[in-house]
Amino acid sequence: MDVVNKLRKLDAYPKINEDFYSRTLSGGVITLVSSAIIVFLFFSEIRLFLYTATETKLVVDTSRGEKLRINFDVTFPVLACSLLSVDAVDISGEQHFDIRHDIIKKRLDIHGNVIESRQGGIGAPKIEKPLQRHGGRLEHNETYCGSCYGAETTDDHCCNSCEEVRDAYRKKGWAMTNTDLIDQCKREGFIQRIKDEDGEGCNIHGFVEVNKVAGSFHFAPGKGIHPSTFIFLDLFSIDTENHNISHKINKLSFGKEFPGVVNPLDRVEWVQREPASIYQYFIKVVPTIYKDITGRKIYSNQFSVTEHVREPDGGFSKSIPGVFFFYDFSPIQVIFTEENKSILHFITNLCAIIGGVFTVSGIIDAFVYYGHRAIKKKIEVGKLI
Structure with missing residues (x-):
């Protein structure tokens, strides 16, 4: 019994006999309003608890020796696929000319409809049975060795x-001025392909x-x-001033997609107004790590x-x-990090909402109740006088 009595004395929530309760209309209204506020704040807190917030942090990039994937999808409405090439170079000295792997080209008509899809760069596949140096046909089991037309570096080149x-001529620094005299080019029909695709457009997409x-x-x-500046372009002596490089960038991104990423060049379009123009984009890439909730x-x-x-200035840039x-x-x-509130934080906020609303509503109820009693008492005193 002593233990029970001691626990009873520690009760921080003393009870009032029901005989001393006084229920009022104002108390009922305040109870309904405070209950509605508690319900509203309760569901708001649940929504905030379930919502995933993203925290941003900036650090020094220490990554080294990594690869970068550049994803692109670009449409050239009036430039044929047979002419269009993709080249890349970096300051480490690595060059990639006329990139063909992981790239798809789609021939487009004047209305933008797809005529044909193909994978490859400028030119055409090798001919199956080309001529030998001496001009004769290959016999069975013979090994083909085509002529480089004066650009050979060794006797067995x-x-x-x-x-x-073309590659042999480039290494010599020569220009190919008459492809009709070159058997390989003539039989592959590259010039004829360019003529056949005149007036077409091209959609090129993929990644490097x-x-x-x-x-x-x-x-x-x-x-x-040119290995570093791309100053020269080999086009089989085709006049480049007539080529229109109007383009629309459907998609351009560096690396994988992540939630909330914004690529500022998506759906950007430019129309050429002067011939032989060069359009340049200067891009600052910011390495990013996205950590999801898992x-x-x-x-x-x-x-x-x-x-x-x-714009063309009358110099060499007209040809490029x-x-x-x-x-x-x-x-x-x-570094973007997805975060949720902890369950302890959620419970603490719920307790604060319930306790805070009941406390404030109790103060308001007491103010209304005792204010009403005071006014009523004054009225009664006035009546007695």
Whole structure:
């Protein structure tokens, strides 16, 4: 009994006999209003508890030796696929000319409808049974060795396709001025293909993987020769001033997609007004890590961009129209982290809501009740007088 009595004395919630309760109309109204407020705040707190907030943190980017995937989807309404090539180069000295793997080209008519899809770069596949150097046909079990038409570097140097002849000429620094005299090019029908596709457009999409260092890539009517600046373009002596590089960027991103990413060049369109123009995009890439609520990490990038158009100035630039993307990397890395409120924080807020509303409503009820009693008492005193 002593223990029970001691516990009874520790009761912080003393009870009032029901005989001393006084229920009022104002108390009922305040109870309904406070209950509605509690319910509203309760569901608001549940919504906040279930909502995933994203916290942003900036750190120094210390990653080294990684690869970068550049995803693109670009449409050229009036430039044929046979002419369009993708070239890339970076400051480490790595060059990729007329990239063909992981890239799809779609021939488009003047209305933008797809005529044909194909994978490949400029030119055509090798001919199956080309001529030998001496002009005769290949016999059974003979090994083909096509002529490089004066561009051979050694006696056993062979050019087995039009593409290899062009590469040999590029290494010599020569220009191919008459492809009709080159058997490989003539039989592959590259010039005829260009004529057949005259007036068509091209959609080119896919991705390229480059080193994670500053560099550039471009879309142009031709194939780059100069290893660092892409100053020369080999086009089989075709006049590049007539090529229109008007384009629409349907999609351009660096790395994987993640929630909330905004690519500022998506759906950007430019129409060429002067012939032989060069359109340049200067891109600042910001390395980004996105951590979702499960702890999974997505390594990606964001970027900002500025644009510049180089109009023909009467110099050498007339022969090199194209769309150039120059990218560099920010030394700062952004980390996005998805977070939810803890269950303890949620319970604490619920207790605060219920206790706070009851306390405030109790104060208001007491103020109304005793104020009403005071007014009533004064009225009664006035009546007695």
